[in-house]
Amino acid sequence: MLKLFIAVVSVILLYWVWHKKNQIFSKQNNKVDPFITTIEAIELQTFLDWDTPLSCLEGDGIRYGRQFKQKKPPDLPHEPGCRCIATKLFYTSNDVFQGTSPASTHKSALGDISSKDAFLLKSILHKIIADSEGEDFSDFLEQFELNNFSAEIRNQAISLAEQAFNAANSKC
Secondary structure (H helix, E strand, O other): OHHHHHHHHHHHHHHHHHHHHHHHHHHHHHOOOOOOOEEEEEEEEOOEOOOOOHHHHHHOOOEEOOOOOOOOOOOOOOOOOOOOEEEEEEEEHHHHHHOOOOOOEEEEOOEEEEHHHHHHHHHHHHHHHHHOOOOOHHHHHOOOOHHHOOOOOHHHHHHHHHHHHHHHHHHO
């Protein structure tokens, strides 16, 4: 009788261990916590207008911080007429690697514009300041794809560029 009792207890104990083993190991194997880090940055943002200085246009969008090539942002203002601001940004590794960061806007004389519009406007303003001497404005604009501007700001952006072009050529 004692042998039968030991056998029954052993079978029950083995069944209980086997049943718990599947529960314990299945939870451990399927449980993977993502490792998410936060990246802190300071981004230089330039107010885009017809009279934005060249150094501001060149510095626009540069990020500074521990994880970036340039560690410390410059002292602001750069030069007379500078309207740059240093904005603190926080990214998670999920934002960086999954592309889930929100679309940003850019401050300009036209109001808040999309990053795509800001990039094109900044390119035009930079080219005007760098080398637009001796050209006609319509000839100058032919080198840019103006249809890439959003329809609601296209005419205003061209007017702003023309104002910058006239100001740059009157200095010469």
